Amino acid sequence: MSPPTSSDKKQSGIARVLGSATAGIAELAIFHPVDTTAKRLMSNSTRITSASQLNQVVFRNTANESVARRFVSLFPGLGYAAGYKILQRVYKYGGQPFANEFLTKNFRGHFENAFGQKTGKALMSASAGSLIGIGEIVLLPLDVLKIKRQTNPESFRGRGFLKIIKDEGFSLYRGWGWTAARNAPGSFALFGGNAFAKEYLFKLEDYGAATWTQNFVASIFGASASLIVSAPLDVIKTRIQNKNFENPEKGFTILKNMAKNEGMGAFFKGLVPKLLTTGPKLVFSFALAQTLIPAFDRILSPKN
Template sequence: MPSNVDKKALPSYMMYVNGGLAGMMATCIVQPLDLVKTRMQISATTGEYKSSFDCLAKVFKSEGILAFYNGLSAGLMRQATYTTGRMGFYQVENEAYRNHFNAPPTLFSSMGMGILAGAVGAMIGNPAEVALIRMMSDNRLPPAERRNYKNVVDAFVRIVKDEGVTALWRGCTPTVGRAMVVNMVQLGSYSQFKGAFGPYFSGLGLHTSAAMMSGLLTTIASMPLDMAKTRIQQQKSGEYKGTMDVLMKVSKNEGIPALWKGFTPYLCRLGPHTVFSFIFLEQLTKAYKRIVLGDDSDSTI
């Protein structure tokens, strides 16, 4: 039987590097959609924005086009921590599974690995998540209440100075919970969709189609948890005690559909981000294998 033992393996550290780079590249493209999603979730109780397009128009009119990139430094930091951790850890798990069982992961194995990868990434990336939410929502606060962080480093320094180091992990529980759900669905389904679509597509077409389906499923499953995370990280008065408290209060006061408030911009943000992240990751991995390892085979994410 043919053996793959002779092939050089992708170094573990490159799995983390490629994962982080892919996430950062995708973030540069979808940052405006992330801002719209966050603004709509925060303003759900005030009805400030009628739709995603209304939010886009109002932000552009009152704050200018550069406002769509408020918090970009925090967004890139989040990808450099959260996505590096989750993508790298998942690839390491995936590679270990294939080497041990000499077969692609099953559906439940992929989901389990996605859960672990999400938890690891979320713990690492929570400080950047807090800074990102605050920076993107700052311009809608009254001038006297704005934090006016200069960049993500300034945000970290001032949060620790004014609120203590534990404030960087505010909302960590819902963040980890959301990340576990997101990665269970996103990473697990991507692997499965790649296997299912393999006989019909190849290369970029395969990666894009699998990522698009993965992005849709992930959006539906994670939206309520993302909304809870955003509300907790933005709050000042201790209005919410935790994730379940947010979900219960929002359902009671605003209706169950409010749990999916901002679904369109969230899908428009998470869908393309999923697609671009996986495409960039696949291409970065393929390029490293070809240039450094002399291996022209497709990646096995």
């Protein structure tokens, strides 16, 4: 067996869970209103030509209320969002290192022979992210309920979580194919952009040894690449998930209608707000997780 490509230190599973969960909680507390705004803009199928129309799209029934009431209206579905976001961040940020270790152990030689040592290492990180991104569809029901709360609360009709699970069943996985199609390249770009920045910009041998500043800058590369690559499929996924439970619409139907009625630019609706809002959210949580995981590992590791 060939020698390791790096001196990357393996963090404990507990450290990965704690670091990722803490990053998810912090992200949710700060950025949930931003996420609601982006989802409502992506769900809107009309042209916005004035500040008044933008106000109606974002704040809906509270558009003419006080600033405080409008701000509170950006927190629908917070319970679903908390469950989804924390589990997602633990799964994604905490799970990718395990997938990366699996690829390193079993396929390192293939990557190095094809791409060279440094590029191969970065591409393994990207590929591990892609695998984790595809598996993220197991959390899809929580994402669906969060998006419906944000964009189409009438679909709940007073039903609670357990009642909806019982009534809707596997329909909560509607759009899973489009979600997987979005997550695979999106997560590849997220972890790949991050890894390439650490490898070539900062020349790090151990990615886990990056400083907060290095993690932050590397996360900007990864997050920007991820949002741009996944934007068209994210718009389709959001429109599938925000429909009423009894009125589903196929992804290809949405794609066809968007191209016909709204033009190709519709596939990038909400991209600028996402880069300006979701981008910092993703950068913040990704950089925080990458900083906290090694920190928790040092705290939990027995002293020598």
